[in-house]
Amino acid sequence: xxxxxxxxxxxxxxxxxxxxxxxxxxxxxxxxxxxxxxxxxxxxxxxxxxxxxxxxxxxxxxxxxxxxxxxxxxxxxxxxxxxxxxxxxxxxxxxxxxxxxxxxxxxxxxxxxxxxxxxxxxxxxxxxxxxxxxxxxxxxxxxxxxxxxxxxxxxxxxxxxxxxxxxxxxxxxxxxxxxxxxxxxxxxxxxxxxxxxxxxxxxxxxxxxxxxxxxxxxxxxxxxxxxxxxxxxxxxxxxxxx
Amino acid sequence: xxxxxxxxxxxxxxxxxxxxxxxxxxxxxxxxxxxxxxxxxxxxxxxxxxxxxxxxxxxxxxxxxxxxxxxxxxxxxxxxxxxxxxxxxxxxxxxxxxxxxxxxxxxxxxxxxxxxxxxxxxxxxxxxxxxxxxxxxxxxxxxxxxxxxxxxxxxxxxxxxxxxxxxxxxxxxxxxxxxxxxxxxxxxxxxxxxxxxxxxxxxxxxxxxxxxxxxxxxxxxxxxxxxxxxxxxxxxxxxxxxxxxxxxxxxxxxxxxxxxxxxxxxxxxxxxxxxxxxxxxxxxxxxxxxxxxxxxxxxxxxxxxxxxxxxxxxxxxxxxxxxxxxxxxxxxxxxxxxxxxxxxxxxxxxxxxxxxxxxxxxxxxxxxxxxxxxxxxxxxxxxxxxxxxxxxxxxxxxxxxxxxxxxxxxxxxxxxxxxxxxxxxxxxxxxxxxxxxxxxxxxxxxxxxxxxxxxxxxxxxxxxxxxxxxxxxxxxxxxxxxxxxxxxxxxxxxxx
Numbered sequence: 001x002x003x004x005x006x007x008x009x010x011x012x013x014x015x016x017x018x019x020x021x022x023x024x025x026x027x028x029x030x031x032x033x034x035x036x037x038x039x040x041x042x043x044x045x046x047x048x049x050x051x052x053x054x055x056x057x058x059x060x061x062x063x064x065x066x067x068x069x070x071x072x073x074x075x076x077x078x079x080x081x082x083x084x085x086x087x088x089x090x091x092x093x094x095x096x097x098x099x100x101x102x103x104x105x106x107x108x109x110x111x112x113x114x115x116x117x118x119x120x121x122x123x124x125x126x127x128x129x130x131x132x133x134x135x136x137x138x139x140x141x142x143x144x145x146x147x148x149x150x151x152x153x154x155x156x157x158x159x160x161x162x163x164x165x166x167x168x169x170x171x172x173x174x175x176x177x178x179x180x181x182x183x184x185x186x187x188x189x190x191x192x193x194x195x196x197x198x199x200x201x202x203x204x205x206x207x208x209x210x211x212x213x214x215x216x217x218x219x220x221x222x223x224x225x226x227x228x229x230x231x232x233x234x235x236x237x238x239x240x241x242x
Numbered sequence: 243x244x245x246x247x248x249x250x251x252x253x254x255x256x257x258x259x260x261x262x263x264x265x266x267x268x269x270x271x272x273x274x275x276x277x278x279x280x281x282x283x284x285x286x287x288x289x290x291x292x293x294x295x296x297x298x299x300x301x302x303x304x305x306x307x308x309x310x311x312x313x314x315x316x317x318x319x320x321x322x323x324x325x326x327x328x329x330x331x332x333x334x335x336x337x338x339x340x341x342x343x344x345x346x347x348x349x350x351x352x353x354x355x356x357x358x359x360x361x362x363x364x365x366x367x368x369x370x371x372x373x374x375x376x377x378x379x380x381x382x383x384x385x386x387x388x389x390x391x392x393x394x395x396x397x398x399x400x401x402x403x404x405x406x407x408x409x410x411x412x413x414x415x416x417x418x419x420x421x422x423x424x425x426x427x428x429x430x431x432x433x434x435x436x437x438x439x440x441x442x443x444x445x446x447x448x449x450x451x452x453x454x455x456x457x458x459x460x461x462x463x464x465x466x467x468x469x470x471x472x473x474x475x476x477x478x479x480x481x482x483x484x485x486x487x488x489x490x491x492x493x494x495x496x497x498x499x500x501x502x503x504x505x506x507x508x509x510x511x512x513x514x515x516x517x518x519x520x521x522x523x524x525x526x527x528x529x530x531x532x533x534x535x536x537x538x539x540x541x542x543x544x545x546x547x548x549x550x551x552x553x554x555x556x557x558x559x560x561x562x563x564x565x566x567x568x569x570x571x572x573x574x575x576x577x578x579x580x581x582x583x584x585x586x587x588x589x590x591x592x593x594x595x596x597x598x599x600x601x602x603x604x605x606x607x608x609x610x611x612x613x614x615x616x617x618x619x620x621x622x623x624x625x626x627x628x629x630x631x632x633x634x635x636x637x638x639x640x641x642x643x644x645x646x647x648x649x650x651x652x653x654x655x656x657x658x659x660x661x662x663x664x665x666x667x668x669x670x671x672x673x674x675x676x677x678x679x680x681x682x683x684x685x686x687x688x689x690x691x692x693x694x695x696x697x698x699x700x701x702x703x704x705x706x707x708x709x710x711x712x713x714x715x716x717x718x719x720x721x722x723x724x725x726x727x728x729x730x731x732x733x734x735x736x737x738x
Contacts, residue, residue: 051641077643088638092656102642136733
């Protein structure tokens with residue numbers, strides 16, 4: 001199984017306090033890895049180390065088999081999709097422009113952009129008429145799905161998902177899960193999902209990583225972790241939420 | 243005529259000329275300035291009409307805000323002549339500390355290519371004024387007589403009270419031991435006429451002396467310097483002009499100019515009218531030439547817009563760039579905004595005056611001052627808008643792989659646009675208003691009729707500047723609303 005991203009003895013500190021300590025993690029290609037942890041567990045920091053928005057203070061982060069480029073990180077970041085809680089859509093751009101902006105900057109041709117946009121919108125089950133609407137005219141669920149379309153636009157090799165489903169109501173959420181699973185399988189993209197919701201992690205993750213106060217307390221294939229948590233915190237999460 | 247050479251020192255003038263392609267481009271006009279006092283306006287208007295009657299094209303740049311502004315304008319060639327006083331030249335400009343005669347003054351002015359022509363005849367010096375009836379009752383004739391009446395209430399303008407060549411020197415020269423208080427010069431005439439005070443300082447040719455029936459005490463000991471009014475011209479103004487202006491020499495006595503001044507300040511006649519009356523008595527038939535309203539209004543408006551939008555354009559460019567550079571550094575941003583705020587507290591007329599030693603008079607210092615005033619609203623609104631952008635959006639923009647430049651172009655600027663536009667709009671309206679003050683330093687624009695109107699106490703002239711300025715401000719507001727409608731989607735607009 002090939003590895004899309006790897007952390008080797010990685011540590012990250014903010015104002016002298018270590019939020020991530022000695023992480024050794026591998027993310028297999030083509031699968032969804034779910035990172036579960038409470039607030040302050042360092043899971044968002046983990047994502048930002050992988051796309052190079054933050055730099056590790058210790059150890060090495062390797063993505064696509066290479067260290068993260070020090071200068072001009074833009075081409076590198078464009079190979080990584082990114083979706084956040086609340087979608088983070090640009091309020092001054094129409095729905096369509098939000099999705100295609102980076103492809104335009106990449107210099108894709110109009111036809112290719114149009115085809116890719118139409119494909120994603122359909123896959124995510126969004127109506128065609130939202131194209132010229134602004135984000136605030138969309139429902140929460142539509143915004144979230146549009147955020148995923150934007151993350152997938154450039155056919156990234158890796159998708160980073162920072163609790164992208166948590167701001168939507170539970171019924172809508174299930175619909176988005178199905179869409180996401182469908183697209184992820186169809187596109188064969190590796191995904192790294194960060195969430196505080198154990199049920200979501202189990203539902204979407206092929207593999208689980210349980211993070212507590214900046215350390216990994218349990219990791220492995222989802223079924224295995226659920227069957228044998230092997231750690232008091234992991235066991236608590238499994239028992240309380242499943 | 244004067245040096246109208248394309249010398250790069252006045253790119254504005256050249257630009258205006260080129261832009262307007264005036265029909266009179268061939269005729270080189272004579273630029274006549276005046277200080278912003280009644281008498282200066284009147285004398286300059288006389289000179290202007292005299293030259294016009296001989297076929298010269300004259301451009302009036304009246305109402306320059308003070309001696310130094312007028313003198314600098316002349317020295318820099320912005321104007322070709324204005325009326326100056328011998329005392330002012332020897333004391334304030336040449337700083338001789340004593341009275342100098344015209345030949346000596348001209349010797350000192352020659353290296354600066356300036357020349358004082360024949361004095362007009364009268365002496366507008368300081369005067370000590372008392373009510374005529376009281377003077378007769380007490381037998382006051384000369385300044386020295388005041389010593390016998392210590393009970394008189396004496397109030398002088400603040401400047402006169404402090405200056406060495408004012409009250410302190412005068413009291414010493416005449417051995418006077420009266421106690422004097424300070425009073426605003428503008429209020430002094432009213433106060434003495436109503437009997438609130440008994441003695442004050444005045445200018446010996448003020449029309450108000452007639453209006454309020456005041457007597458001047460004789461300066462037996464010749465304490466006050468001589469202030470003989472005369473045309474001060476650039477040496478290259480041309481023999482014909484010199485001859486014409488010298489023809490006015492000795493034509494005005496103290497009493498005559500006092501009466502002419504009174505015709506303006508007391509009877510409310512226009513400078514042009516009074517000047518024409520005086521000239522026609524001397525057989526010069528220019529007649530009062532009423533200014534054509536529409537062409538001068540159009541020219542003033544065009545000049546006003548040039549001043550405003552040059553300043554505004556520069557402020558937008560500098561304000562946006564600076565904002566983008568500093569907004570991430572909270573302390574630096576605060577310092578810059580405070581510094582701009584501090585600039586805003588400098589009264590506009592003071593700021594204009596401060597810029598004169600550095601940039602002379604005319605459009606350049608005016609545009610610079612307006613630029614400085616426009617900077618604060620633009621800078622503050624932009625920095626605040628940039629700081630208020632949702633950090634999630636910035637994180638997303640970076641994570642999506644937008645470069646710094648792309649982030650500014652596609653995220654920072656559009657998101658702060660409503661607030662930035664509001665700032666530019668505020669700056670534009672402030673600038674249109676403040677630009678009226680630029681007339682004080684000879685930059686023209688809609689302030690020209692306002693400044694002249696103020697000196698003349700002519701409301702209709704003031705309105706010729708004030709109403710178009712107000713209309714411009716409103717039109718600008720509406721234009722910015724339209725710009726906002728096209729640039730900013732409805733849900734992001736700032737509610738005004």
